[in-house]
Amino acid sequence: MVRGRPGAPRPAAVQGTGGSSAVSKCSAAARGYIQDRFLRFLVGRRRRRAPLVHRGYYIRARAVDHCVQDFLCKTQSYPRTQILSLGAGFDSLYFRLKDMGLLHHSVVYEVDFPNVACQKATLIKRMKELSALVGDTGEEGLGVITFSGEDYKLLGVDLSELSELERALEEAGLDKEIPTLFIAEVVLTYMENRRSDALIQWAAERFSQACFLLYEQMHPEDPFGRVMQQHFSRLNSALHSLAQYPDCEAQQRRFCEKGWTECSVMDMNEFFTSCTPEDEQQRVQALEPFDEYEEWHLKCSHYFVLTASKGMEPSWTPLLPNMTVAHHDGTVRMAGSITAAVCAMHSEIPGLRRYGHHSVLIKPNVILTTGGFGEEDGQHCRMRNFHVLIKHAGYWKAGCVKKENPDKRWDERLYHTVSCLSNSLALVVGGRTSPSSAGLGMLLLKFPETCSASDPDDITVELMSMHPAAEPAALRWRHSTTEVLFKGEKYLFVYGGRSAMEPVLGDWYFLQAQELSCTVIPVEGLVPESRHSHSACSWKGGVLIAGGLGAAEQPLGSVFFLKELEHGFQWQTVETHPSLIPRYSHTAHVHDGKLLLVGGVWFHSSSVPGITVIDLMTGLCLDYAINVEHLEWPLMLHNHSSVFLPDEKELLLIGGGGNCFSFGTHLNPEPVSLSLTNILTSH
Numbered sequence: 001m002v003r004g005r006p007g008a009p010r011p012a013a014v015q016g017t018g019g020s021s022a023v024s025k026c027s028a029a030a031r032g033y034i035q036d037r038f039l040r041f042l043v044g045r046r047r048r049r050a051p052l053v054h055r056g057y058y059i060r061a062r063a064v065d066h067c068v069q070d071f072l073c074k075t076q077s078y079p080r081t082q083i084l085s086l087g088a089g090f091d092s093l094y095f096r097l098k099d100m101g102l103l104h105h106s107v108v109y110e111v112d113f114p115n116v117a118c119q120k121a122t123l124i125k126r127m128k129e130l131s132a133l134v135g136d137t138g139e140e141g142l143g144v145i146t147f148s149g150e151d152y153k154l155l156g157v158d159l160s161e162l163s164e165l166e167r168a169l170e171e172a173g174l175d176k177e178i179p180t181l182f183i184a185e186v187v188l189t190y191m192e193n194r195r196s197d198a199l200i201q202w203a204a205e206r207f208s209q210a211c212f213l214l215y216e217q218m219h220p221e222d223p224f225g226r227v228m229q230q231h232f233s234r235l236n237s238a239l240h241s242l243a244q245y246p247d248c249e250a251q252q253r254r255f256c257e258k259g260w261t262e263c264s265v266m267d268m269n270e271f272f273t274s275c276t277p278e279d280e281q282q283r284v285q286a287l288e289p290f291d292e293y294e295e296w297h298l299k300c301s302h303y304f305v306l307t308a309s310k311g312m313e314p315s316w317t318p319l320l321p322n323m324t325v326a327h328h329d330g331t332v333r334m335a336g337s338i339t340a341a342v343c344a345m346h347s348e349i350p351g352l353r354r355y356g357h358h359s360v361l362i363k364p365n366v367i368l369t370t371g372g373f374g375e376e377d378g379q380h381c382r383m384r385n386f387h388v389l390i391k392h393a394g395y396w397k398a399g400c401v402k403k404e405n406p407d408k409r410w411d412e413r414l415y416h417t418v419s420c421l422s423n424s425l426a427l428v429v430g431g432r433t434s435p436s437s438a439g440l441g442m443l444l445l446k447f448p449e450t451c452s453a454s455d456p457d458d459i460t461v462e463l464m465s466m467h468p469a470a471e472p473a474a475l476r477w478r479h480s481t482t483e484v485l486f487k488g489e490k491y492l493f494v495y496g497g498r499s500a501m502e503p504v505l506g507d508w509y510f511l512q513a514q515e516l517s518c519t520v521i522p523v524e525g526l527v528p529e530s531r532h533s534h535s536a537c538s539w540k541g542g543v544l545i546a547g548g549l550g551a552a553e554q555p556l557g558s559v560f561f562l563k564e565l566e567h568g569f570q571w572q573t574v575e576t577h578p579s580l581i582p583r584y585s586h587t588a589h590v591h592d593g594k595l596l597l598v599g600g601v602w603f604h605s606s607s608v609p610g611i612t613v614i615d616l617m618t619g620l621c622l623d624y625a626i627n628v629e630h631l632e633w634p635l636m637l638h639n640h641s642s643v644f645l646p647d648e649k650e651l652l653l654i655g656g657g658g659n660c661f662s663f664g665t666h667l668n669p670e671p672v673s674l675s676l677t678n679i680l681t682s683h
Contacts, residue, residue: 021186022090024049024057024662032287033058038092038099041127042120052292053662056299058284059268060215063305064185066275067213068093070318071181072102081179084109084169086159086199087187090120094152098133107151109174111165114144114156121147121154144168159187160195162202179209179312189216189241196241197258204259204310211316212260214306218247218267222608223634224298224660231663247606248304260308264319268300269603273554274321285503285553291415291435291478292659293533293549294585294601294638299661301605332581332607335622338679341630343652343671344395351376351387351400353667354655355639356414362426362447365391367643368401368461369654370445371413371431374667382412382433388459389654389671396671404462411440415477419492421513424449429494432477438500439475442466442516466516473509473518475499480536482543484510486521486564493543493562498532504551506530522568528560535588535597539616542569544595546614549584555602557582559595559614576614576621583609586637589644589651591680593617596644598651599637609637611651613679624679636666649677 022042027049029036034057040046049057068083075081085093088110097103112120124130124147134149145168147154153172157165174180182203188196203210219225220242232239245251248265255263266274272281290296309316357372367389374383386401403410416431428443444464479497483490490513497505506527510519534548534556541564548556559574586600586609597612610626628635640656651674657666 020662021057023047024053025061028054028057028061033284034061036061036092036096038095038130039090041130042090042092042123049662050292050659051288051290052295052299052659054288055284055290055296056661059272059300060185060303062276063215063268063271064093064183064213065096067305067307067318068097068181068183069102071179071211071213071316072097072106074312074314074316075179076104078179079105080175081106081181082109082174083107083181083183084111084174085183086111087184087190088112089116090123091185093183095130095133098151103151107153107173109153109155109169109172111155111157111159111168113158114146117144117146117154117156124154143171145172148172159199160191162195162198165199166202166206176207177209179211180207181211181213183213185215186217188214189239190237191240193240193244197254200255200260201258204255207311209311210260210309211312212255212306212308214251214304214308216251216304216306217242217302218245218251218304219302219605220246223636223666224302226634227660227666228302228663231660248306251304251306255306255308259310261310262312262315262317263306263308264317265304265306266319267605268303268305269297269605270321271305271319272300273603275319278552281552289435289500291432291498293553295658295661297555297601297603298638298658301603332604332623334607334610334625335613336679337625337627338611338674338676339627339630340635340653340672340674343673345398345670351383351385352389352398352655352671353669354383355657355667357383357641357655358416358418359641359643359654360418360420360426361643361645362420363423365645367652367654368418368426368445368447369641370418370428371416372639372655373414374655380665382414384410384412386461389652399459402460404460405464410443410463413440413477415479415497416440417479417481417494418445419481419483427481427492427516429481429492430474430476430479430497432500436500439477441471441474473511476505478532479505480534480543480545482536483513483538484543484562484564484569485541486510486569489513491519491521492516493536495536495543495545496531496534496548504530504532504549523562523571524565524568525571526573527571528558529556531556531584533584535586537588537590537595539590539595540564544574544588544590544616546588546595546597547580547583547586547600555582555584574614574616574619576619578621580612580614580621581609581623585639587640587642589642590616591644591646591649591676594680596651596676598642598653599640599656601638611674611676611679622679626674631672633669634666635672636668640668649675649680651676 026039026043094108134152157168354372354374359369362368369387413431417429426445430439446462473494476497482493484493492511495508510521531548535546537544543562545560557580561572583600583602587598589596595614600609611624636657641654643652653672656668
C-alpha cells in the first residue's frame with residue numbers, strides 16, 4: 001500500500017512521469033530510434049514527440065539495453081540468474097528480451113506502485129502479443145503479485161517501504177544466492193535519500209552476487225540543471241538525490257559506501273561517444289532533420305549511467321569504452337571570475353528574449369538584433385520583429401524597429417549572420433526556418449545614417465531582397481561571415497555551417513563587399529575540419545576560426561588563422577597552452593591581441609563555459625567563470641549573441657537559451673553586462 005509521507009512526492013505525480021516517459025519511448029520507437037514492437041501495446045495514448053526528445057529517450061534505452069545484455073552475456077554459464085526492475089512502469093524490457101531469446105535461464109521481476117502494476121497486468125492479459133510471450137500461471141491473486149509467469153513476476157508494492165518490498169519479493173520467489181541485476185531508471189531520485197540509500201545498501205548486503213544499473217539526473221546547480229529542477233518541482237516530483245549526490249563522483253562514492261565493490265559511471269555524452277559504435281551513431285544522427293545540438297548535449301551531460309557490482313567473478317564492467325576517445329576529466333582550472341550584471345536599462349525589452357538570433361553593432365552604441373526564436377506577443381515563435389539598443393548617458397534604451405517593404409519576405413530566420421557594409425547598410429547571409437528547409441539566401445538592410453541619438457522606436461529599417469550571383473554562399477546556417485582585407489579591398493569571408501542536405505560544411509566564399517559577388521582568392525595550407533556553430537573574428541586583415549561542431553557532432557578544440565599573404569590567404573594553426581577545451585555555440589571577439597571566447601557548450605560536465613582568453617602572441621589560454629550570483633534567473637550562454645564595446649572593455653550578452661529537452665523553453669530574460677577590464681589588463 002502506498003503511504004503519504006511529509007516531503008514525499010505524491011505517487012500520482014511520480015506515476016505521471018512514468019506515463020509520459022512511456023509515450024516518449026513509444027514515439028522514439030515509431031521513428032526507428034529504438035527497435036521495440038511491444039511498447040505500443042503498453043502505452044494507451046500515442047503522441048509524436050520532437051526529435052530532441054527522441055534522441056534523449058534513445059540514449060536512455062541504448063544505455064539500459066547495453067548493460068542488461070552485457071549482464072546476460074557475462075552470466076550465461078550460471079544455471080539461473082534474475083533481473084529486478086525497480087519502478088518498471090510500462091517498460092517493455094521483459095518482452096523484448098524474451099522475444100530475442102535472451103532469457104534462457106533468467107527470471108524478470110518488475111516492481112511498481114500497486115495501481116500501476118494492476119494496469120499493466122490488465123494490459124498483458126488483454127493483448128495476445130504480450131500474454132502469448134509470458135504465459136499465465138494464474139497466481140495473480142497471491143498478495144501483491146499482480147501477474148505471474150514462469151519467467152516473469154509483476155509486483156505491486158511501494159519501493160520506499162523496504163520491509164514490504166523484501167517480503168513481496170520473497171513471496172514471488174526471488175533468490176538471494178544467484179546473480180541478480182537491479183535496474184533503476186529515474187526511480188530512486190523520487191524517493192527520500194535515506195530510503196533510496198537503504199535500498200541500495202540492502203541490495204548489496206542481502207544478495208551474494210549482485211549488479212546494479214542506475215540511470216538518473218545530475219548537476220542541479222548549473223543553468224540547465226536549474227531549469228530541470230524547476231520542471232520536476234512543478235510536477236510535484238522533486239528530485240531528492242540531486243542535492244546530496246550532484247555528480248558522477250558523488251554517486252560513485254555513494255555506492256562504494258553502501259557495500260558495492262566495483263562501480264563505474266559516465267555521463268551520456270561519454271556513453272554515446274565511447275560505448276556506441278560509430279555506424280550506430282551515424283544511423284541515429286540521420287533519422288530525421290535535427291538542429292538542437294546544444295540541448296541534446298546539455299541533456300546528455302545532465303544524465304548519467306552507473307553500474308555497480310559485488311561478488312561477481314569476473315567483475316561486471318559494461319561501461320568500459322569500446323573506442324579510444326579523448327575526454328577532459330577533472331575540474332576545469334579557472335583563472336578567476338567575472339561578475340554578470342543585468343544591463344542598466346531605461347525600458348524593458350521582451351523582444352530580446354530569444355535564441356539563434358544575431359546582434360551587431362551598426363554604429364557606436366547602437367546594436368541591432370534580428371531573427372531567432374523567442375517570445376513575441378505572448379507566444380513562442382520565430383521572431384519577426386527587429387530590435388535596437390541605443391546607449392545614452394550610461395543607460396541602454398530599447399525599441400522595436402519599424403520595417404519598410406513588409407511585402408518583402410524576411411522569413412523569420414534563425415542562425416544567420418549580419419555584417420555591416422557601411423554606415424547605413426548591412427548584409428544578412430543565410431539562416432533557416434525549419435531544419436529541413438533550404439538556407440534563406442541574402443537580404444540587405446538599409447537603416448538611417450543618423451540614429452545614434454534617436455528614439456529607438458523612430459528607427460526604420462528597409463528590407464531589400466536580392467538574388468546575387470553569390471547564392472551558394474548564402475544557402476546555409478550556423479556559419480560565420482567575417483570581414484577580411486585583401487590588397488586593401490574589403491571582402492566578406494563566408495565559412496562553414498550546415499544546410500538541409502549537408503549536416504556540416506567546410507567550404508568558404510569570398511564576397512566582394514561592394515558588388516556582393518563571389519571572388520576566387522587562392523587559399524593554401526592545411527584545410528580545417530568541416531564545422532558549424534564555430535566562432536569567427538577579423539584580425540590583422542584575416543580571420544580567426546575557433547571551435548565548432550564537427551561531422552561526428554563532436555565539439556572541436558582547434559583554432560585557425562586565415563592569414564593574408566601577398567597572393568592570397570593561408571590557413572595556419574594557432575597553438576594554445578593548455579589546449580583549448582573543445583566547444584561550440586559560443587561567440588568571440590578580438591581585443592588588443594587577445595581572442596575572447598564567450599560561453600558555448602562543451603562536454604566537460606563539471607562546469608559550464610564562461611570566458612576563455614587566448615593570448616594570440618604567446619598562446620596562453622585561460623578560462624574565467626562567470627559569477628551569476630546577482631542574477632535571479634539561470635544564464636544560458638549558448639545560442640546567444642554578444643557585442644564587445646572596446647572603449648568600456650564591456651561585453652553585452654543578448655538573448656540565449658533554448659528548448660531544454662522536455663523541461664520547457666528557457667530564454668534569458670534580459671541583456672547582461674560583463675566588465676572585462678580586469679582580465680584584459682591582467683595578462
